[in-house]
Amino acid sequence: MPKDATPVESDGRRQRTERSRSAIINAALELIEEGVLIATAQQITDRANVGIRTFFRHFEDMGALAQAVDESIRGQYEAAMLDADRSGTLEERILHAVERHADVYEQNYNIILATTAQRWRLEVLQQNYARVQKGLRKDLDNWLPELKTIASSQREAIDAIASFEMWHRLREHQGLSVKTCIEIINGLLLNLTQSA
Incomplete structure (x- = not known):
């Protein structure tokens, strides 16, 4: 942990990371349930309200x-x-x-x-x-x-x-x-x- 990072900041970052990951997974599931059987990363990130770079930080590929x-x-x-x-x-x-x-x-x-x-x-x-x-x-x-x-x-x-x-x-x-x-x-x- 960096010297200037507190445990609370680290926990907050971890929670934001987990929220983003969950939002991407849930968005992919929602699109599938709606009949979008081959959703693109862009469609998924738009639905999850995260950036495309965030998607690829969490998932190497589809x-x-x-x-x-x-x-x-x-x-x-x-x-x-x-x-x-x-x-x-x-x-x-x-x-x-x-x-x-x-x-x-x-x-x-x-x-x-x-x-x-x-x-x-x-x-x-x-x-x-x-x-x-x-x-x-x-x-x-x-x-x-x-x-x-x-x-x-x-x-x-x-x-x-x-x-x-x-x-x-x-x-x-x-x-x-x-x-x-x-x-x-x-x-x-x-x-x-x-x-x-």
Whole structure:
């Protein structure tokens, strides 16, 4: 610490730094939620009401910001997957798994789309996407231990049907309601697991 800096000044500087960093992360999230899936550093700093130099003092590049955004929301979406009663018949568990995945997809819709839109150019998003896919597969295993005994081709079909990509197609391209999407995916999964 410089000789003329007091602990109070140092704490104030640290708090301002943390406020700026949080404002940038929150601005990036707000823009994504509004549908700006590939926001520029300038758009983010304008929203955060900080200068572009401040942005690059906190984040080396857009990949570093993407990592920080993921870290700020990861606990929320991972907790949503874990907090569930997984008891019941096979039919009940399939329905509850589909409903839980639907909740997570709907709550994080634009975040997932933003990840998909930028995944090709940011390694951190490729890693995050792979981690989430692995987690979703494990989550289905936890809901449906029966999946461990089915043919690999059927298991891969189940993962495809339960994926966000399938959800997005039904919701966006086919214009279906959440309820109808749940019914469709539930029916497909039931058919596959019962025919195994």
